[in-house]
Amino acid sequence: MKQSRFWPWLIFALGSLYFLLPLIATFQFSLSIRRDTLSWDAYLNVFQAPAFQQTFSYSLVVGFAAVVVGVLIVVPAAYFVRLRAPQLRPVIEFVTLLPLIIPPIILVFGYIRMYNSSSLIPLTNSTIGTDVLLTLAYVALAMPYMYRAVDTGLRTIDVQTLTEAANILGANTATILLRIILPNITVAVLSGAFLTLAIVVGEFTIASLLNRPAFGVYMQNVGANRAYEPAALAVISFVITWAAMGMIQLLARFAPRTAARS
Amino acid sequence: MRWGDYIGVAPFLVFAILFLIVPTAFLMASAFVDREGGFTLDNIANLNTPQILSSFWISIRVSVASAAIGALVGLIFALAVIRGRLPQAVRSTVLTFSGVASQFAGIPLAFAFIATLGRLGLITWLFKTYLDLDIYRAGFNLLSFWGLTITYCYFQIPLMILIIAPAIDGLKKEWSEAAATLGATPVQFWRYVGLPVLWPNLLGTLSLLFANAFGAIATAYALTGSSLNIVPILLYAQIRGDVLNDPGLGAALALGMVVIAALANVVYLVIRTRAERWLK
């Protein structure tokens, strides 16, 4: 049954054009800072700017912190729900949907209202307090993805049987979590981690409203003031996002698998 | 159930309550509170200004436009790649790229489109040099409704592809074969079986795309500054200048945003659960 493949290929070509052109244009633009020749000067300017290095490292640090907190919160919850409290699953799933329903700007607005100087937990009063708030906001943003990654990882390794085996051999819950579960879901956790980092590094709204020197804020600043450097930043940002996603795909191949019971 | 069973879930729930549910609820509630702390509907009534109403209207228009275009183009593209019998490599490339592109929003995306369709952008320059057409003279402007919509499509289309691809996969090969043995042409198959089966998914995703665009701000901010007054930008200005301005109004704006976005999301979830029941 021969079917013409003309239309699918044409659609694919047109679609690819729409998606590739901005990338090409941005790249070309970023190389055009010198009037007559192509050069990497825009990138050099960017990398050498102290503000770049400061805000980028700030965002990375916040990102890592968000990953750690996220793991500490999500892994035990996913484990317990799967093993001991399956009736809580609907509740948990609903909670993981909330960050997708509440726009980030609303979230940060709520934070500002709730945790400002006149509240019980005046986090916004101090810089470190605000940093904590920022980190927690990112934990919330990344939480749906982190939970889904960890939950899938737990499902694939048949947590129930592993736990029972470890129990019989004398381990308590904390030991099981730390020495057996966590190592086996490392790939899933790393997936969630990369996604979190990808989200954090580019994020603008929350960081800007909380007045913290994050990478996203820096980028917007550059965009308002310079012409060619923003394009370089966009390329860098895209490469980082692609690298993070690429790592996730790569990790997916190394995920450990044992036959699940059901 | 021993309470020890719940201890592992406690940090998660505590976090969710303190940093998701309560702040949002608090914010929503303060829309109904006046300066003295009493209950009022004035804040919501005060939303009825031309500026705010037009802001909601623009937001809705941009979201509807980018959702509709994103859904249509995404659907056609996904159908072409999956059902058009293109090589497997094309399919995985498209899906991987969509995964990345759907996250590539915000500031960098705005920069990318400025470099493409801005006054000094590549496409603008190409049109001027080779087609002798100055699109800006002809009325196009990236910093406008259509400019923003086209930019939003860059992450709406991939999102559509990601969500609809499994649904298209779910269109069993046997269905089109059975339809063929019963005498149907490919067009008839799509009309009577293919599209009707996909329809709930399409509607639901449309809703999701709408909510996605409605809540987005970073891209718009970087692209149009404050010149295009979509609701998030209005809200942003409110929050920024919160000290001076009317706190109740800001909360009311937020309430309006949440109601619209949440409604769209709920529609998506409801449709999705109903559709899954069909395909048992």
Add this chain to the structure above:
Amino acid sequence: MAEEFLRIENLVKSFSGNTVVKGANLTFEKGEFVTLLGPSGCGKTTILRMIAGFEHPTSGSIHVEGQDITGLPPNRRKIGMVFQAYALFPNMNVAGNIAFGLRVAGMPRERARARVEEMLKLIGLPGYGKRFPFELSGGQQQRVALARAIAPSPRMLLLDEPLSALDAKIRVSLREEIRSIQRELGITTIFVTHDQEEALSMSDRIVVMSAGHIEQVGTPFEIYNFPKTRFVASFVGTLNILEARVADAASGRLTVDNQEIASTRITGTLSNGQTRSIALRPEAVVLNGSEAGKNSLKGTIEDVTFLGAIIRIRVRFGANAISLDTFNNPGIAPPQRGAPATVSFSRDDVLVLEAQP
């Protein structure tokens, strides 16, 4: 003399270097129920799909009622097809599914509705018109799929392992139903399965296939009792296969484990000293009964398996073994392992298979 309805000529199908169907020639008569039987990968489904039009033959042709349909797209062949996975359209109810072919052909609403009712009655599900596929059991869905395929009065019916996804009990009752509907309608039917019991119980003729070749075509009686090749003999029914040496070609005598037996059913010709495989059905073998004129072999009981109503005994003769079944009799203790035993069987039950090339 029934007329030829479907003819397949030199049908070959290759997928990127791998030849799945290696030159098939078959004719089917009008109203026949023919089964393509074979293990997975033997090419039976590929032949069916070529008849339906979903696969294009690499070479060869297909003719229906004298017309060459090899190049015709599937939606113009007027063939009904039932799939293993039912493939009911999930967005339509039962009536909608059954009426689909009629709707596409432009049949007026009233006639279509009447036809759907007729079909529902035929498959024993009257009144189910408004139900949706997800509300039905597997067996019910498959019956609806059958009704859907038959409703537009196709000239031929193709069934691709339709019972494989169902529970054992449903399988048996549904295959009787399918057969009786087919007889009532007199529609030429091709059935694909790997289950030899289905093939034997349903078909007018069976085409046994292996690795892209047609091994044998015949009625169930012929295929079971007179298998032509070792493959057919072992695939259809359970069989004992022994290695024997020809002692005297003229009188049809061979030796097994240095004991002599005779056979009256020899495929091909014998030559002295040749090694040949012989096939023996377990039901033809009797334990410890020997009569004049019958073959008998002496051996040792190797294994006794109690299966309830049946006791399965395996007797060893040097390098060969024979399995046989006896009925369980509470008054007689089952034989012991290691005990000596004599088995006997008639000369007409010994089938000497084709010489291996």
